[in-house]
Amino acid sequence: MNIGLIGFGTIGAGVVEIFNTNPDIIMKKTGMELRLRRVVDLDIETDRGVEIDPGILSTDADDILEDPEIDIVIELIGGYEPARSFILKAIENGKHVVTANKALLARHWDEIMDAAREHGVRVAFEASVGGGIPVLRALNESLAANRIESIYGIINGTANYILTRMASEGMEFDDVLREAQRLGYAERDPTFDIEGHDTAQKLIILTLLGFGVHVPEDELHVEGISSIRRDDIEYATAELGCSVKLLATARLNDGELELGVTPTLVPHHHLLSSVNGVFNGIYITGDFTGPVMFYGKGAGRRATASAVVADCMDIAVNPEGSMPTGPGIRVVESVRDFSRTSSRYYIRLDAVDRAGVLHEIAGAFSRHGISIESVTQKGAHEGETVPIYIVTHEASEGAIQGALSEISEIRWVRGEPLRLRIL
Structure with missing residues (x-):
């Protein structure tokens, strides 16, 4: 089978x-030769550090999309356009597509999969979530006999690296972010990673396969990690026995699906608590399998490329495929409004140390029906601003938001309170 690659960047x-190094393995496992016939990129002059025949390089995507000899198109340019147009044109021309483009799939899933079904081709996308971790095919095939009860994921290496370093080195967020940028773990503009958008797009794909529901990103509750301080992590570790993780959550609760991306306190006894650095972990519970954990490098040239080539190999031996070309089987009827979800909460607020302040804070929680499990105030000196750490019993998100809105108006409270869910 002939393959055309659009996007000659890192991945x-x-x-x-991989095609240079393991052609014998690919041949033995598929029973056929998979050949890179054309590689297209706007820049074909820069040395990528790999051997390639200059004769197959081109700057014109139509050299792939219009070539009747090419069977599979790999799209690795990312973003929405022209990636969307290239993929749709490949499909219309009867070519299978392999992509790692989570953003495009999250936004244009129905359009792309409907086109693939209409033209009888496959769209494979294992590399779009978790890099080289084989979670999507497992979710769609190996766990297919199960009703999926929950999916929890640490699926952004940048955010996880920052939180891990804050915990291990006792560093503040801004200092670790600068270090991550210097080391290449964070982009110059890290917003997409640290504010949860990358995680949200991956959660959308996991939710499609696990629950058959497509929730657009603008309807998803998404929070990042930029408000977390060193003392939050220290308190979570020492007092609550938890790690702080940016967690993607999809779980069934009384027949409704709860979805969100939030920084969350994960108890140390939970497997996800030990997912550190740039590694990813996805924890899936099926009604018959119970919990299943997937762990590995969630990004990077070699890990992600491995998943891309594996998709090509799967198409070669199984062109009909078993990955969905539609929205999947819907197993839940409604998505619960995030304000109606519930959890225990960790809350940190800064307030002036003076008589009556804790009484006012406790009163706000009481008026919203929230029961407090513990309150800790350290390093108190009257008249100074000190942090107050509060842990609640289970409460609804709406009640917590209402109480914190009221608390932020107390004249002795400084800044915005932070609240983190406890898994």
């Missing part, structure tokens, strides 16, 4: 490297 170079 694309990894794909070329």
